[in-house]
Amino acid sequence: MTSSRVRASRDEHAARLLLWLLLAMLAILVLWPIAAMLGQALHGGLAVLGQTLAQPGLRRAAVGSLWAATLTTALVVPLAYGYAAALTRVALPGRAAFRLLALLPLLAPSLLPGISLVYLFGNQGLLKHWFAEGGLYGLSGIVLGEAFYTFPHALMILLTTLAVGDARLYEAARTLGAGPLRRFATLTLPASRHGLLSAAMVVFTLTLTDFGVAKVVGGQYPVLALEAYKQVVGQQNFARGAAIGLLLLLPAVLSFVLDRLLQRRQHAQVSARAQPLQPLAGVWPRALALLYCLTVGGALLVLLGVAIAAAFIQLWPYNMSLTWRHFDFDLVDGGGWLAFANSLKMAMYTALAGVALTFIGAWASCKLRVAGVAGLGLHALAMLPMATPGLVLGLGYVFVFNQPGNPLSALYGTLTLLVLCSVAHFYTTAHLTARTALAQLDADFEPVAASLKAPLWLTLWRVTLPACLPALLEIARYFFVSAMTTVSAVVFLYTPDTVLAAIAVLNMDDAGDTAAAAAMATLIVAASALACLLFALLSHASLRRSQRWRRPS
Numbered sequence: 001m002t003s004s005r006v007r008a009s010r011d012e013h014a015a016r017l018l019l020w021l022l023l024a025m026l027a028i029l030v031l032w033p034i035a036a037m038l039g040q041a042l043h044g045g046l047a048v049l050g051q052t053l054a055q056p057g058l059r060r061a062a063v064g065s066l067w068a069a070t071l072t073t074a075l076v077v078p079l080a081y082g083y084a085a086a087l088t089r090v091a092l093p094g095r096a097a098f099r100l101l102a103l104l105p106l107l108a109p110s111l112l113p114g115i116s117l118v119y120l121f122g123n124q125g126l127l128k129h130w131f132a133e134g135g136l137y138g139l140s141g142i143v144l145g146e147a148f149y150t151f152p153h154a155l156m157i158l159l160t161t162l163a164v165g166d167a168r169l170y171e172a173a174r175t176l177g178a179g180p181l182r183r184f185a186t187l188t189l190p191a192s193r194h195g196l197l198s199a200a201m202v203v204f205t206l207t208l209t210d211f212g213v214a215k216v217v218g219g220q221y222p223v224l225a226l227e228a229y230k231q232v233v234g235q236q237n238f239a240r241g242a243a244i245g246l247l248l249l250l251p252a253v254l255s256f257v258l259d260r261l262l263q264r265r266q267h268a269q270v271s272a273r274a275q276p277l278q279p280l281a282g283v284w285p286r287a288l289a290l291l292y293c294l295t296v297g298g299a300l301l302v303l304l305g306v307a308i309a310a311a312f313i314q315l316w317p318y319n320m321s322l323t324w325r326h327f328d329f330d331l332v333d334g335g336g337w338l339a340f341a342n343s344l345k346m347a348m349y350t351a352l353a354g355v356a357l358t359f360i361g362a363w364a365s366c367k368l369r370v371a372g373v374a375g376l377g378l379h380a381l382a383m384l385p386m387a388t389p390g391l392v393l394g395l396g397y398v399f400v401f402n403q404p405g406n407p408l409s410a411l412y413g414t415l416t417l418l419v420l421c422s423v424a425h426f427y428t429t430a431h432l433t434a435r436t437a438l439a440q441l442d443a444d445f446e447p448v449a450a451s452l453k454a455p456l457w458l459t460l461w462r463v464t465l466p467a468c469l470p471a472l473l474e475i476a477r478y479f480f481v482s483a484m485t486t487v488s489a490v491v492f493l494y495t496p497d498t499v500l501a502a503i504a505v506l507n508m509d510d511a512g513d514t515a516a517a518a519a520m521a522t523l524i525v526a527a528s529a530l531a532c533l534l535f536a537l538l539s540h541a542s543l544r545r546s547q548r549w550r551r552p553s
Helices: 002-042 045-053 056-089 093-106 109-123 139-162 167-175 178-193 193-209 214-217 223-233 238-265 283-310 334-369 370-385 390-399 416-427 427-439 445-451 456-467 469-485 501-510 514-547
Strands: 314-317 319-322
Touching: 002 238, 002 334, 002 390, 002 416, 045 193, 056 093, 056 139, 056 193, 056 223, 056 238, 056 283, 056 427, 093 139, 093 283, 093 469, 093 514, 109 139, 109 214, 109 283, 109 514, 139 193, 139 283, 167 193, 178 193, 193 223, 193 238, 193 390, 214 223, 214 501, 223 238, 223 390, 238 370, 238 390, 283 514, 319 427, 334 370, 334 416, 334 427, 334 456, 334 469, 334 501, 334 514, 390 416, 416 427, 416 469, 427 469, 456 469, 469 501, 469 514, 501 514
Parallel strands: none
Antiparallel strands: 314 319
């Protein structure tokens, strides 16, 4: 055996060992907490679980959650579909600005729309006459707040769905005398069926498992996510919390399975001979699309802007003069500037650790010839967080890392555990992004490098990593913003020393310090926006460098 083969063999075996270590880490961070939560829920057997789930309070919460999720889905998906159609199928002026406007809710924690709704339509709101007294606090407030929170998630799916189309089909339909509505019903809608179903399942699951909006404007309306929070945090009833976690896990898993089945049955809508579909450039389509985007985007901007404006208002709505005093967090409980500093640190550490783990895992599972079972296992485990609500994952971390007999129990209550939980929670999207970037590279890089006696790690460092740098920056941005805004996955894991900014918003609003909560939410939005700008600049600078690693078309 030549020295190059020995070195290649050693490199591959070392990489396979690393792959097994990543697989073990992912099993600890994802599989073990979920199994622990299920074990706690089934601790007394199916009979005890059935008795717990049959209690009237849980039944009301389950029905309430289903109603809220269904109504939110019915509201958001058509709105997002129309917005996506306006951005992709019409020559809309300012298209990039409208797209950015619609994605702004991603920069805010889920409690922010609830705070804005209180300032607009609450008992002391500027537009309180729009609702009957106390009418906001309940199902209507939850649906409106969740619509703001879930709209960009549905939009991103539908933008991809409507971005392509075969102009030949539409031209043939026009030739046969089909009008705009007939073309929409027979061509556009069937081609976007999978995207619509995926968007509906995402909105439904996000609404069902979020408790931030319900905590602020839910009033006495029962929902499962808020009930789980009350049972674990308020009453320390972990068994009942685990039972509710099981209820929240089931629809998320069902949505995930249905989405996978739909993807398998999805057929290509655009062939290699397809002609690009040209956006509509008529006066009326552009005017209607502009009016629609101004209305929907304006509503999103108002909800975001009201919370930010309230952070600088002396006493809403009686004294509208400007002030900075709401940012003096030492005057209120909740964590204050320590919480914001903790969130910045956690977001940075989550971005760094998340990029390293997801990229190495994706590279080892899809590029190594010796990946084998470990590669398949890592990819399968990487899909699991997508089907696991953050509230369920966080509850599982309590059952795993808060046990005295566990050698890893020293991590409980530390910032390290918050980082690991955040990485695990958002792992799936980052993993898929990394695999997509790696799939675009020439498969001959590693074999050619090995034939030139170049070490595997040198090829990874000098070729693969620079070529994937734009994708890595996008993954880092995703981890940073998600860690800054998350509430559900970490609400059970923090201590007074590791309280986070989004948790501080929750605690301050719960204590009645709504203006201070709005100020902290404003800081979260500002930090997330600055991070997005920085990563965009870095990505733009690295994009040209990455082009030389790609095969010319």
